[in-house]
Structure formats: structure tokens, C-alpha cells
Amino acid sequence: MRQWLDELQSNITSECRRTRGQEELDSRRALECVRPFTVVHDRCIMVESKTTGNWGDMKKFCQQQGGKMVKVDTDNFMYHLVRFLHDNGLNVKNYWVGGSDEGSEGVFFWDDGTRVKMGTPFWGDGTGDQIQEPDGGATQNCIIMYKDDHYFFFDLPCHDSHGVICERM
Incomplete structure (x- = not known):
């Protein structure tokens, strides 16, 4: 059970980082697009x-x-x-x-x-x-x-x- 929870937390953390990275990329692109x-x-x-x-x-x-x-x-x-x-x-x-x-x-x-x-x-x-x-x-x-x-x-x-x-x- 502990291993499953660790994997779940790792997946959630990875998804949050990926989403945050995409948001930062979109934000940079929007700044460049004036x-x-x-x-x-x-x-x-x-x-x-x-x-x-x-x-x-x-x-x-x-x-x-x-x-x-x-x-x-x-x-x-x-x-x-x-x-x-x-x-x-x-x-x-x-x-x-x-x-x-x-x-x-x-x-x-x-x-x-x-x-x-x-x-x-x-x-x-x-x-x-x-x-x-x-x-x-x-x-x-x-x-x-x-x-x-x-x-x-x-x-x-x-x-x-x-x-x-x-x-x-």
C-alpha cells in the first residue's frame, strides 16, 4: 500500500511540474507575442x-x-x-x-x-x-x-x- 501511495504522489508531482512548465512556456510565449x-x-x-x-x-x-x-x-x-x-x-x-x-x-x-x-x-x-x-x-x-x-x-x-x-x- 505504501509503495502505491508513493507512486501516486510521484505521478501527481510529475503532472503538476509538467502543467506548471507548460503554463510557464505559454506565459513566456504570450509575453513574446505583443x-x-x-x-x-x-x-x-x-x-x-x-x-x-x-x-x-x-x-x-x-x-x-x-x-x-x-x-x-x-x-x-x-x-x-x-x-x-x-x-x-x-x-x-x-x-x-x-x-x-x-x-x-x-x-x-x-x-x-x-x-x-x-x-x-x-x-x-x-x-x-x-x-x-x-x-x-x-x-x-x-x-x-x-x-x-x-x-x-x-x-x-x-x-x-x-x-x-x-x-x-
Whole structure:
């Protein structure tokens, strides 16, 4: 019985330390993530809905804010990001993100050179045609999170004008 109690106490102590460590990490991350950026699922992001521009201009905009265009590379982050947009009344625009297939038609890359994941759950299914994005060919090379399809990815012409989601590293 004594051994069982010692193990239980050890497990509780370990869990408390782990939880406290995570809280300290979250607290440090929150301190590093200053306005206009905010923490969304362990990332420091800024949603710019007032200023709009083409993909290149908005990439520069993010850099001027001390960040880069967001990399939406996990389904968990995408879920929390879309939820953040809805919860904060920001679900009124399309937003550029940091992926394109310029220079590699049909193969999308994030700004850091890693490949964009294709298919579900990231890409939308088109506007009524039931063909999953990307479907724009050589004229649509930049990725947006498309408000009319639950913020799934769409490829659009890079010269279109949209808001942007930036990420501070």
C-alpha cells in the first residue's frame, strides 16, 4: 500500500511540474507575442483585415510588422485559426497565407521551402464544381483562406487583393 501511495504522489508531482512548465512556456510565449500579434494555438499571429493588397504586397506588409505570412501546416492549427477568425468577427474577408506554386506549377511551397500539404483537410472543393482545389493552373498561384468555403485553401491569381494573416516567429 505504501509503495502505491508513493507512486501516486510521484505521478501527481510529475503532472503538476509538467502543467506548471507548460503554463510557464505559454506565459513566456504570450509575453513574446505583443500587439498587434496574438497567440493562437501556440503561434503568434496577426490578422490584417483592414489593409488589403496583392500577395507580394501583403508579404512585404507582414515583414514590415516583424513577421511573415502564416504557414498553416497542421489541421489543429487550422482549426484554431478558423475558430479565432469566427470568434473575433474577422470572418468577413479572404486572407492570403504564405504558400504559392510560382516557379513550380502545381507544387505548392510555403515561404520556408517546405511543401504545402494537399487535399483534405486543407483545400476547399471549389465553388459549386465539386473539384478540390487547387484547380487554377498557371494563372492562380497564391493561396488564400477562402471565407465562402469555411476558410479552406484556394489558389487565386497573386494580383488579387485580399487581407493577410501574418505570423511572428
